[in-house]
Amino acid sequence: MSDAVADLIAAEGLPADYAEVVERHWKPLADRIATRxxxxxxxxxxxxxxxxxxxxxxxxxLELLLGRRGLRAVTLSIDDIYLTRTERMALARQVHPLFATRGVPGTHSPALGMEVIEAIRAGRAVTLPRFDKAMDDRAPESVPVPGPVDVLLFEGWCLGAIPQDEAALAEPVNALEAEEDVDGTWRDTVNRLLGEDYARLFAQVDLLLMLKVGSFAEVRRNRRLQEEKLRARNPGAPGPMSPAEVDRFLSHFERLTLHMLDAMPARADLVIPIGPDQRPL
Known part of the structure; x- marks a missing residue:
């Protein structure tokens, strides 16, 4: 294991044996991307x-491993192209109150994502937007990246998702939908946007990789664990959510997550199953 990999493992707060994951899974994946x-x-x-x-x-x-192969890689998260808080609040007033919570399609700016990708495809310098989750708003600072870039890693929980059949929208999947989206306006709008601006954005992807968890129950457990770790690190901080708050927050994502777990494995170029320990199987 190289010093750079060991340093990154330490910086990410991962156990030393994560080096085996890098060797067995991420290095071969970097090779595949480099070949492509x-x-x-x-x-x-x-x-x-x-x-x-x-x-x-x-x-x-991947940024580190591709760099070793002579490829300049940068990362853009779909979280970084969220609408501003002001824009989301306007959407919540005009379309549906559930759009006040960031996350689902409709709360991003696909046009901003297209601008970044178009600049990278043209070999120009690009400024990567960033979103400040603590402020719940787009960060005033962005990240300048001089061109050209060889590989853009575009990651996101709904990256590459396609709309559901309209008939599937009729029945709510959880209490949030049953009680706060009674007429289905919110989920209908999310679904429609997936087939419009989001479809054009996702069509820019050349190679689609899915990290496939076993179930939505694992998503819920992982997110609760994340909040527990935040609380342990900052006992007096007001930020971490309670289990009940985590469950309500994740209810916004449940429908589309279940849809992707069902439909995306057949569409992705590569599927990597992720175990309950958050490591590739």
Whole structure:
């Protein structure tokens, strides 16, 4: 194991034996991406995965491993192209109150994502937007990246998702939909947007990878664990959510997550099953 990999494992707060994951899974994946990128740069790699599947960690290792192969890789998260808080509040007033919570299609700016990808495809310098989750708003600072870029790692929980059949929208999947989206306006709008601006954005992806968790119950457990770790690190901080708050928050994502777990494995170029320990199987 190289010092750079060991340093990144330490920086990510991962156990030392995570080096085996890098060796067995992420190095071969980097090789595959590098082979695909040969003669086809810039390459847009889409990385789909439910919350807690390890997308951010994977991208950090891929940036390092691709760099060793002479490829310049940068990461854009779909979280970084969220609408501003002001824009989301306007959407909540005009369309449906559930759009006040960031996450689902409709709360991003696909146009901003297209701008980034178009600049990278043209080999120009690009400024990557960033979203500040603590402020619940787009960060005033962005990240300048001089061109050209060889590989864009575009990650997001709903990256590459396609709309559901309209008939599937009729029945609510949880209490949030049953009680707060009684007429189905929210889920209908999310579904429609997936087939419009989001479809054009996701069509830019050259290679689609899915980190596939076993069930939505694992998503819920992973997110609760994440909040417990935040609370342990910052006992007096007001930020971490209670289990009940986590469950309500995740209810916004449940429908589309279940749909992707069912439909995306047949559509993705590569599917990597993720175990309950958040490591690839």
């Amino acid at each position: 990128a040969a003669g086809h740069t810039p390459l847009i790699v889409g990385i789909n995965g439910a919350q807690g599947s390890g997308k951010t960690t994977l991208c950090r290792f």
